[in-house]
């Protein structure tokens with residue numbers, strides 16, 4: 426979700442979507458239950474558009490995909506916009522080598538179930554999520570907790586994490602430490618106490634924990650939400666600017682990596 430500009434004012438920025446998710450308990454879970462095949466950022470983007478247009482959230486597909494499912498998009502329905510990765514090629518002028526890179530574009534080509542009619546859909550099951558599978562898939566190692574300070578809930582060092590066996594919110598701490606490994610440990614180690622210090626790295630890790638806990642229905646979302654809301658309320662800056670857009674992109678991407686890594690099935694849709 427980097428290196429792209431939003432196409433129109435109608436599509437909210439990632440930071441605005443994140444703040445929407447932080448300030449409305451239940452929104453992340455609702456987005457996950459309806460749109461779990463899509464990336465965490467796109468789930469919230471889709472849900473916000475459904476709410477703006479008064480559409481019931483549900484499965485989303487492109488026009489041809491609905492046709493494959495023997496359903497058709499109703500006359501006059503406008504497509505929802507999602508953010509898609511595209512692979513681009515660039516030829517290096519000096520070496521004449523071809524490089525590929527990923528860019529992101531917004532496309533309006535998805536329709537939610539409520540915008541379609543036709544054959545009844547098979548019920549959709551949400552895949553099971555497993556913490557150990559996520560850790561392994563992310564190429565992260567869980568090591569024994571050897572910190573001497575009992576207040577420390579967990580820590581992250583390079584690609585290793587440990588969770589205090591007595592941690593108050595073990596899943597929240599797990600997601601927080603996984604986020605540090607994905608986003609921050611190249612620059613140093615993290616040991617997290619009962620009170621999270623106020624820094625941008627911490628708000629990023631705690632936001633990832635919030636997205637993961639609430640999506641998967643695991644305990645810890647309330648605590649993470651409280652911390653982030655406290656962060657947002659500091660000083661006189663308006664909420665929308667409190668979390669930089671670049672941080673919001675990193676947060677959505679890390680949460681998405683963690684959730685996908687722990688799922689029992691490989692999804693065919695990758696947007």
Ligand SMILES: [Zn+2]
Nearest residue numbers: 615617627630
């Ligand atoms: Zn931390």
